[in-house]
Amino acid sequence: MNPTWLEPQMQQLRAAFAAGRMPHALLIHEAPGTGGEWLAQWTAQLVLCSAAARAPCGQCSACQHASQWQHPDLLRLTPIENSTQIRIEQVRELAADLALTAHQGGYKVGIICPADDMNRFAANALLKTLEEPPRSTLLVLVASVPSRLPATILSRCQRLRVAAPPREAAVAWLEAVRGPGDWAGVLGVLGDAPWLAAAADPAALLATAAEMRADLEQLSAGAGDPTQCAERWAREQLPLRLACFENWLTERIRTRLLGPDATAEVRRSAHSRAAGPAIRETFELLDAVRELRSSFDVPLNRSVALETLLRRLAPRRAA
Numbered sequence: 001m002n003p004t005w006l007e008p009q010m011q012q013l014r015a016a017f018a019a020g021r022m023p024h025a026l027l028i029h030e031a032p033g034t035g036g037e038w039l040a041q042w043t044a045q046l047v048l049c050s051a052a053a054r055a056p057c058g059q060c061s062a063c064q065h066a067s068q069w070q071h072p073d074l075l076r077l078t079p080i081e082n083s084t085q086i087r088i089e090q091v092r093e094l095a096a097d098l099a100l101t102a103h104q105g106g107y108k109v110g111i112i113c114p115a116d117d118m119n120r121f122a123a124n125a126l127l128k129t130l131e132e133p134p135r136s137t138l139l140v141l142v143a144s145v146p147s148r149l150p151a152t153i154l155s156r157c158q159r160l161r162v163a164a165p166p167r168e169a170a171v172a173w174l175e176a177v178r179g180p181g182d183w184a185g186v187l188g189v190l191g192d193a194p195w196l197a198a199a200a201d202p203a204a205l206l207a208t209a210a211e212m213r214a215d216l217e218q219l220s221a222g223a224g225d226p227t228q229c230a231e232r233w234a235r236e237q238l239p240l241r242l243a244c245f246e247n248w249l250t251e252r253i254r255t256r257l258l259g260p261d262a263t264a265e266v267r268r269s270a271h272s273r274a275a276g277p278a279i280r281e282t283f284e285l286l287d288a289v290r291e292l293r294s295s296f297d298v299p300l301n302r303s304v305a306l307e308t309l310l311r312r313l314a315p316r317r318a319a
């Protein structure tokens with residue numbers, strides 16, 4: 001089953017391709033875990049499919065090979081094992097390959113995911129290809145934090161946004177691809193990130209989440225031991241736990257600090273202006289958790305870093 005929330009983007013791409021207006025470079029700006037890479041692969045099938053009128057048909061050998069990342073004219077760049085960065089050698093190899101004639105005589109497609117994992121040198125190396133793209137080339141960059149990419153790259157890509165889907169749409173999709181389960185509960189823990197949810201074991205995840213919520217409530221009431229808690233969290237499933245932590249903070253801001261009926265505008269002003277200290281501090285903590293989530297390539301003692309964050313949950317003592 002196709003993810004229904006990507007239908008508008010698919011329509012837009014189909015129309016552009018049919019009209020011969022396919023850009024050379026596309027930036028899929030996705031909310032985390034919403035299917036950006038799936039959309040990139042679908043786009044590759046669209047331009048590589050041999051059944052032009054029905055592209056992507058999903059049946060022809062081009063579609064089938066592309067769906068398994070085995071099409072000779074489809075190249076994918078992701079961080080190499082044990083690294084969280086895409087390196088300059090990888091980009092150079094991709095550029096050299098894109099400059100060759102397509103095996104099947106049509107498009108050559110390069111997908112870079114997550115593109116915001118390119119280090120500075122890699123991004124600079126890509127710039128040359130973006131400035132002078134070989135004919136019939138399509139580069140698709142998938143990123144959830146495009147601001148990490150140089151402006152020179154961003155300005156050369158046509159941007160396609162993918163927002164987090166409505167909860168019901170995500171649940172329906174998860175039921176179709178993974179079978180029945182408490183998917184609403186899983187999304188409540190992870191945020192509306194169906195791709196993350198699809199990779200999870202619902203029962204185990206909900207158990208971990210319940211345990212974490214108890215920890216967080218306790219710490220934010222000034223009880224519990226942040227050192228012990230940080231050590232336990234850092235020992236297993238830390239990325240998942242940080243995702244839960246982030247979502248717990250977001251929920252807390254939404255329901256407790258702002259009230260469930262707060263409008264989008266109130267939320268924005270709460271983030272930017274002189275909001276009450278509790279709100280401001282929670283937003284700052286949220287940023288710090290996100291920072292820790294995105295710095296897995298930096299060698300640091302995670303349990304210590306986490307402990308510092310957990311200590312910030314405790315209510316301030318009156319002076």
Ligand SMILES: [Zn+2]
Binds near residue numbers: 060062064
């Ligand atoms: Zn096809």
